[in-house]
Amino acid sequence: MNILKGEQFAPEFLRISPNNKIPAIVDPDGPDGQPISVFEFGAILLYLGEKTGRFLPAGLRERIPVLEWLMWQMGGFGPMPGQVHHFRTMRS
Ligand SMILES: N[C@@H](CCC(=O)N[C@@H](CS)C(=O)NCC(=O)O)C(=O)O
Numbered sequence: 847m848n849i850l851k852g853e854q855f856a857p858e859f860l861r862i863s864p865n866n867k868i869p870a871i872v873d874p875d876g877p878d879g880q881p882i883s884v885f886e887f888g889a890i891l892l893y894l895g896e897k898t899g900r901f902l903p904a905g906l907r908e909r910i911p912v913l914e915w916l917m918w919q920m921g922g923f924g925p926m927p928g929q930v931h932h933f934r935t936m937r938s
Contacts, residue, residue, distance in 0.1 A: 849868060888919075
């Protein structure tokens with residue numbers, strides 16, 4: 847997916863990622879053995895953590911710090927370099 851060429855707006859990609867953003871994944875071995883697509887960083891990480899049983903502790907006390915840092919990444923840090931990239935690209 848080359849976002850500099852606008853490939854994120856292709857209809858087949860929008861079916862996977864309706865907000866035309868990467869990352870997005872397709873897991874051919876989703877729930878019940880059926881394929882599933884997931885978009886948004888946080889949703890992808892939660893999905894993979896749930897599916898593999900790794901990096902997302904079952905206990906609430908252990909899970910909370912993982913969720914705290916995930917939310918920090920999604921709402922605090924993540925958007926900043928994303929916007930820098932977007933506006934630097936748009937400027938030129
Ligand atoms: N909220 C999204 C943001 C992802 C994002 O900003 N992706 C950028 C690249 S870093 C993108 O795909 N931009 C393409 C566009 O906006 O057309 C997430 O966390 O997954």
